[in-house]
Amino acid sequence: MERRKMFIRMITASLLRRRSRMFVALLAIAVGATILSGLTMIYYDVPRQMGEQFRNYGAxxxxxxxxxxxxxxxxxxxxxxxxxxxxxxxxxxxxxxxxxxxxxxxxxxxxxxxxxxxxxxxxxxxxxxxxxxxxxxxxxxxxxxxxxxxxxxxxxxxxxxxxxxxxxxxxxxxxxxxxxxxxxxxxxxxxxxxxxxxxxxxxxxxxxxxxxxxxxxxxxxxxxxxxxxxxxxxxxxxxxxxxxxxxxxxxVKRVTQSETTVLTKLQSLVFLVTIVVLLLMMICVATTMMAVVTERRKEVGLRKALGASNKSIILEFIGEGVLLGAVGGLLGSILGFIFAQAISMNVFNSTITFRVLLVPVTIIASMAVVAAACIIPVRSATDVDPAIVLKGE
Amino acid sequence: MFLRMVRGALFRQKGKMLMIAFTILLGSSLATAMLNVMFDVGDKVNKELKAYGANITVVPKENSVIDDIYQVEGDDEDNIKSAYLKEEELGKIKTIFWAFNIVDFTPFIDSTVSVDGEDVTIVGSWFNHHLSLPTGEELDTGITSLRAWWEITDGKWLDEQKQEDGAMVGTLLAEKLNIKAGDKITVSGKAGKKELTVTGIFDCGADEDEQIYTSLDNAQYLSGTDGLLSSIEVSALTTPDNELARRAAKDPGQLSIADYETWYCTAYVSSICYQIQEVITGSVASPVRQVADSEGAIMEKTELLMILITVLSLVGSALGISNLVTASVMERSNELGLLKAIGAKDGAISILVLTEIMITAIVGGVAGYFVGYGFAQVIGNTVFGSATEMKLMVIPIVSVLIVCVTLIGSIPAIKTLLRMKPAEVLHGR
Structure with a gap:
């Protein structure tokens, strides 16, 4: 019981005390999550919305x-x-x-x-x-x-x-x-x-x-x-x-046949674009997280010198990351919906359907990316002798 | 000394600098890929929409309606000729101002013939015609691509380069006359008789299902209309209509000179029609609204969608880069504090840090451009089966974006650090 309390206290305190840096990290995660949820929503809505446009070809x-x-x-x-x-x-x-x-x-x-x-x-x-x-x-x-x-x-x-x-x-x-x-x-x-x-x-x-x-x-x-x-x-x-x-x-073969051909292409275009954007954004979020964590090598060294085990240090960093990821993911799902809605209103003059399932998916994805991004620099910091880390480089 | 410090920073902190360069590379490749795809998507989607067939039809000015209604049979030579277009003028379509926007064009000649005592419309056209234009361009065109929605229910498409006396029969007619692929049919027209081999039966769900399609030469021979055409279908890449185009479509003569020039030099469907009429004597070119109009609407939507997605990803990559730059500058608070403590001026420190980051950004940005270009090619090839055109405009946009974003990311962070007292910074807050 005590341990868990301490764990939570350490995480929240570290997030609050280092406000400006955590804000940078949170912003990065939120941007990534916004793009994830926004683009996915658009991707699922494109066939419906575009299909509507194809009705212009008539019967x-x-x-x-x-x-x-x-x-x-x-x-x-x-x-x-x-x-x-x-x-x-x-x-x-x-x-x-x-x-x-x-x-x-x-x-x-x-x-x-x-x-x-x-x-x-x-x-x-x-x-x-x-x-x-x-x-x-x-x-x-x-x-x-x-x-x-x-x-x-x-x-x-x-x-x-x-x-x-x-x-x-x-x-x-x-x-x-x-x-x-x-x-x-x-x-x-x-x-x-x-x-x-x-x-x-x-x-x-x-x-x-x-x-x-x-x-x-x-x-x-x-x-x-x-x-x-x-x-x-x-x-x-x-x-x-x-x-x-x-x-x-x-x-009317001319209309139905051609519509299927063109619509399939359009959807695969949005799909590929979404994949490329997501892939790059995820890596971008990960590098930012790595930068934020690498900065704290000294802290890792100090804690190790005070007798903390590698496992507890890694756990704590991941805990922090997961918390950040959850907040950023939630923020991103809301912003993403707003973005997707704005795009849909501008392009198709119609509202987009809110996909509830996307919220947990976005949050989990952000948490996973952030946690993965934290592990690498923390690992490398814990592997090194605390004396060397504390000395700097 | 300055150079040495910069070089030192770059090489000593290789890991960190590489990470910044890598993030900038990702951002710039994302921007490059999206911008390239965005600028090219209009042309690509336009080509896909060619699946709906021609968007312009050219017919003789002497209205065929009059011909049909009064059943005017050609009494004298001139009368016949005026109701047709001339085949020799076909190539001129590729000489108009917007020649490069003409993707396909196919001539048609139709007449009534009798098969087994039954009156049937026979249409002569190109199937997979190979054209070598005087401009040196090579073009494969014909109804194989212009009627892509035809479903071949029996046999296969006619290959006009291999089979001179081939024909294709509509499914309703084939049922009526009990024709199958491979059969030979005897067709007698006004001017001659010919035996044609049926290569395929097609189903398109429209009037063509009751017609016979054969090569242009055969149809002209049967009806005695050598060198004459009854219509031309043109497939052109067009710009969606706007208010000017609508005004011009009514009467180009009413426009002011400046408006007329803008209209003539924009690939509106109405200006392309106008230019075709200029080169083909006695013709009326009119847009097929069903295709031209819908094309415009769909292209506009797709382009707008891509622009907004691009903006979204540009904002994303900009925030990503500036974030990392901020993080990496803040990380160096100790170093900057030390520099200040040993007497460096604020300006000197800022320039030093900025130079380091800018060099990293340029390296990352250039590499990112090529990676992004690669991504654009992957997207173009997978989705549309053709390479994405390289747009030079993308280079300045991406460079400005990267420089601005890096500056925006680093300057506030440097300012915050410089405002602090060196003792505080070195102490670590």
């Missing part, structure tokens, strides 16, 4: 009707969507395509959920505004040029089931005599620039498209942007094709 899964089914409809799409966890859905946009005529020219109209399309295709560049109300449309750049329409112009679209069956002579069909023909007026709200096929379409809300086609509702394809790894996506494909036989889910 990574589409639903199409299976060959033997009657097609997609609201019910079976809802059913398929319920298989996917809500937290992973970044955007869902159903599409239906119809050919209509504007000034006797055939144009493809896509009915969709505008809000959903905004999320599944974040790269769409819209000049003007996104349509938000009934009767408003978004027109592709090429079609806009072809029809020479501008923002806020009004265009009239004609849908006729008959004209479609006979696409070669649309002009010969007299609209006034065609009872099936539906005419509707739309206001151009925005012009769409994508550099892809979308530029030759006209986009409108699904309700408008259904009205234009005489209230008949159908869905041709559903685009989904899911924040999930390729394995998870494959699991969803299997699950949905089993549960909802009317729907065939397909992965």
């Amino acid at each position: 990574n899964m589409i639903f199409v009707a299976s060959a033997e089914s009657e097609g997609l409809n609201t019910e079976n799409v809802e059913e398929a969507l319920s298989c996917i966890s809500d937290s992973q859905k970044r955007g869902v946009a159903p599409y239906r395509y119809e050919t209509v005529t504007v000034n006797e020219q055939p144009v493809i109209v896509a009915g969709t959920d505008i809000e959903g399309a905004k999320k599944t295709s974040p790269y769409w560049l819209v000049t003007g505004e996104w349509p938000s109300e009934k009767g408003e449309i978004l027109i592709g750049k090429k079609t806009a040029e072809l029809l020479s329409v501008e923002i806020d112009d009004t265009i009239q679209m004609t849908y006729s089931a008959q004209a479609l069956e006979n696409p070669d002579q649309p002009a010969e069909t007299d609209r006034s005599e065609n009872e099936d023909a539906i005419n509707m007026e739309f206001t151009v709200k925005g012009i769409l620039d994508t550099g892809g096929n979308e530029e030759s379409y006209i986009f409108m809300s699904l309700e408008d498209a259904n009205e234009l086609t005489n209230g008949e509702s159908k869905i041709d394809v559903v685009e989904l942007s899911l924040s999930a790894t390729q394995d998870e996506l494959n699991e969803y494909v299997d699950l949905i094709s089993k549960k909802v036989p009317d729907i065939t889910p397909r992965l």
